[in-house]
Amino acid sequence: MKLVDTHCHLDNEQFDLDRLEVINKIKEKLEFCVNIGYDLKSSEESLKLAKEYDFIYAVIGIHPIDIAQYNDTLEKQLEEMAKDSNVVAIGEIGLDYHWMTEPKEVQEERFRKQLELARRVNKPVVIHTRDAMEDTVRILKEYPDLNGVIHCYPGSIETAKVLIDRFYLGIGGTLTFKNAKKTVEVVKGIPLDRIVIETDSPYLTPIPFRGKRNEPIYVEHIAQKIATIKELTLEEVVRITTENAKKLYRIG
Numbered sequence: 678m679k680l681v682d683t684h685c686h687l688d689n690e691q692f693d694l695d696r697l698e699v700i701n702k703i704k705e706k707l708e709f710c711v712n713i714g715y716d717l718k719s720s721e722e723s724l725k726l727a728k729e730y731d732f733i734y735a736v737i738g739i740h741p742i743d744i745a746q747y748n749d750t751l752e753k754q755l756e757e758m759a760k761d762s763n764v765v766a767i768g769e770i771g772l773d774y775h776w777m778t779e780p781k782e783v784q785e786e787r788f789r790k791q792l793e794l795a796r797r798v799n800k801p802v803v804i805h806t807r808d809a810m811e812d813t814v815r816i817l818k819e820y821p822d823l824n825g826v827i828h829c830y831p832g833s834i835e836t837a838k839v840l841i842d843r844f845y846l847g848i849g850g851t852l853t854f855k856n857a858k859k860t861v862e863v864v865k866g867i868p869l870d871r872i873v874i875e876t877d878s879p880y881l882t883p884i885p886f887r888g889k890r891n892e893p894i895y896v897e898h899i900a901q902k903i904a905t906i907k908e909l910t911l912e913e914v915v916r917i918t919t920e921n922a923k924k925l926y927r928i929g
């Protein structure tokens with residue numbers, strides 16, 4: 678069994694020069710990867726990639742930073758696309774109080790609309806939350822039938838224990854950084870069967886490649902770090918996190 682990258686952005690322009698090469702490495706080294714949309718264009722690109730390659734799946738949705746473009750027409754387009762079997766979840770959606778391109782109330786309203794969309798198409802959700810954990814938890818509590826993943830989990834161990842009822846926690850390259858104390862504590866404190874591995878490539882490159890462009894096959898370095906923290910073999914981490922990724926996205 679091989680690893681999975683549960684969150685990447687292969688449509689990003691940073692892959693324009695060697696996308697095929699990057700995709701070939703994924704085919705060789707990973708079980709599969711999941712390409713995540715953040716606006717309409719990237720959602721369409723995600724679906725296109727997923728239709729072209731059987732080891733790539735698509736997630737579609739509008740990121741809180743890009744939420745200004747959200748309207749009824751766009752929602753209908755997303756909903757049509759979401760019915761495709763290559764689309765495994767709605768995301769990344771959520772709240773971002775760090776960049777705040779739209780006021781909190783607007784972000785919340787459109788976050789809720791996309792949670793309802795996920796409910797209608799019966800798919801899990803990929804949640805982005807930055808400096809907004811309290812509101813994110815409050816809103817998600819009102820959708821007890823939805824499950825999914827908290828992408829690049831930024832919260833405390835206490836909040837993690839509440840969320841893992843219904844959500845996997847996405848752990849990425851930041852776990853390998855020197856200042857990752859909080860994330861290390863989360864990985865230590867929650868069972869491995871609630872963790873999925875992600876790169877968020879081309880962003881958040883793990884050590885030893887920090888400063889360079891990230892790519893999906895670097896999940897290996899995150900898995901290795903999880904194995905060290907949890908005192909498990911790399912094989913165990915691969916097996917369990919890959920099973921988690923399949924359950925999360927209802928694959929296989």
Ligand SMILES: [Zn+2]
Nearest residue numbers: 684713769877
């Ligand atoms: Zn992302």
